[in-house]
Amino acid sequence: MREMFIKNKGILIPFFKNESLKxxxxxxxxxxxxxxxxxxxxxxxxxLSSRRKSLQNWxxxxxxxxxxxxxxxxxxxxxxxxxxxxVRNELMDREGNILKVIEExxxxxxxxxxxxxxxxxxxAIFSINANLYYYYLCQLEPNQNNVIKRKDFINCLETSxxxxxxxxxxxxxxxxxxxxxxxxxxxxxxxxxxxxNYVYQLFYEFTYEQRASLTxxxxxxxxxxxxxxxxxxSKSLKSRDYNKTYNxxxxxxxxxxxxxxxxxxxxxxxxxxxx
Numbered sequence: 001m002r003e004m005f006i007k008n009k010g011i012l013i014p015f016f017k018n019e020s021l022k023x024x025x026x027x028x029x030x031x032x033x034x035x036x037x038x039x040x041x042x043x044x045x046x047x048l049s050s051r052r053k054s055l056q057n058w059x060x061x062x063x064x065x066x067x068x069x070x071x072x073x074x075x076x077x078x079x080x081x082x083x084x085x086x087v088r089n090e091l092m093d094r095e096g097n098i099l100k101v102i103e104e105x106x107x108x109x110x111x112x113x114x115x116x117x118x119x120x121x122x123x124a125i126f127s128i129n130a131n132l133y134y135y136y137l138c139q140l141e142p143n144q145n146n147v148i149k150r151k152d153f154i155n156c157l158e159t160s161x162x163x164x165x166x167x168x169x170x171x172x173x174x175x176x177x178x179x180x181x182x183x184x185x186x187x188x189x190x191x192x193x194x195x196x197n198y199v200y201q202l203f204y205e206f207t208y209e210q211r212a213s214l215t216x217x218x219x220x221x222x223x224x225x226x227x228x229x230x231x232x233x234s235k236s237l238k239s240r241d242y243n244k245t246y247n248x249x250x251x252x253x254x255x256x257x258x259x260x261x262x263x264x265x266x267x268x269x270x271x272x273x274x275x
Contacts, residue, residue: 021243022250023122024069032118034061039114043107048092051106052081068254069122075253076129079194079201083136084183090139105135126246133197134190137183147187154234156180157196161230164223171223174203174230191242195233198249199226206256225255 038058045051055077062074083091091102098106109132116124156177163173178200186193206222207214229252236244 021123022069022247024120025067027117027120031065034058035114035117039110042110046097046103048088048096048098051098055081068257069250071257072250072253073117073122073125075198075201076126079198080129080133080136082201083133084140087136087140091136102139106132123243123246126249127191130194131190134185134193137185137193148181148189150189150192150237153181153186153189153192153196154237157230157237158234161227161234164227164230178203191245192237195237195245195249199230199233199252202252202256222256226252229255 035058038054042051042054045054059074059077059081062070062077065071092098109128112128113125116122116128160174160177164171177196181193181196182200183197184193186196203226207219229248232248233245236242236248
């Protein structure tokens with residue numbers, strides 16, 4: 001990856017085209033101060049658990065913002081924090097202190113994250129998070145290359161999307177997609193690695209958190225929308241348009257957080273008023 005500067009903003013994505021990249025609507029001085037304090041505090045901490053707790057508190061704060069970009073950032077950080085336990089064990093010593101080499105990499109990423117947050121550059125932050133998450137996964141089996149054919153991955157992504165649209169109850173393809181590509185570094189493909197794990201996180205959170213109130217119609221609608229986005233993502237990856245890929249991940253996050261979930265909450269409120 002190379003760093004490109006556009007209007008004094010650092011865009012750390014492989015390619016740049018004319019498509020406008022979505023970012024924050026507004027970052028207040030309070031937001032900036034909280035971010036500075038949080039990241040500066042994390043960098044001084046040795047315990048991996050303490051660092052993760054501080055980041056979790058920050059994402060809780062971001063989720064309370066009205067700006068969908070803050071929700072997108074919070075979801076990215078949560079994915080970074082959700083590395084499997086086996087991976088986390090490789091990041092710390094027996095006392096729970098973060099390993100020096102990991103600390104240096106993480107602190108560098110956090111410092112860059114803070115830098116780009118202060119100038120409202122979410123695309124650059126996305127690239128930082130994707131690369132950090134990829135780096136973590138590589139610690140589990142550093143000598144084992146999870147070599148895949150990029151074309152096969154993209155085709156599987158597209159097929160899963162089509163199956164979600166064609167048959168809303170046939171989930172075997174998307175589960176196969178997750179099983180084959182999640183929680184492992186796809187060799188040389190940090191964006192693709194982050195993308196598939198991010199989609200899995202959204203899928204799991206939606207189905208798990210809504211299980212008590214989710215109707216069959218709502219689930220079909222969710223599958224249809226998710227399928228549409230998977231197809232769009234596969235096409236953007238096929239053309240190596242990472243800006244389009246980024247924007248579609250932003251869109252699907254906004255859809256789930258602000259539309260589908262809100263629709264479910266509204267249904268619950270309507271039903272409660274009728275009873």
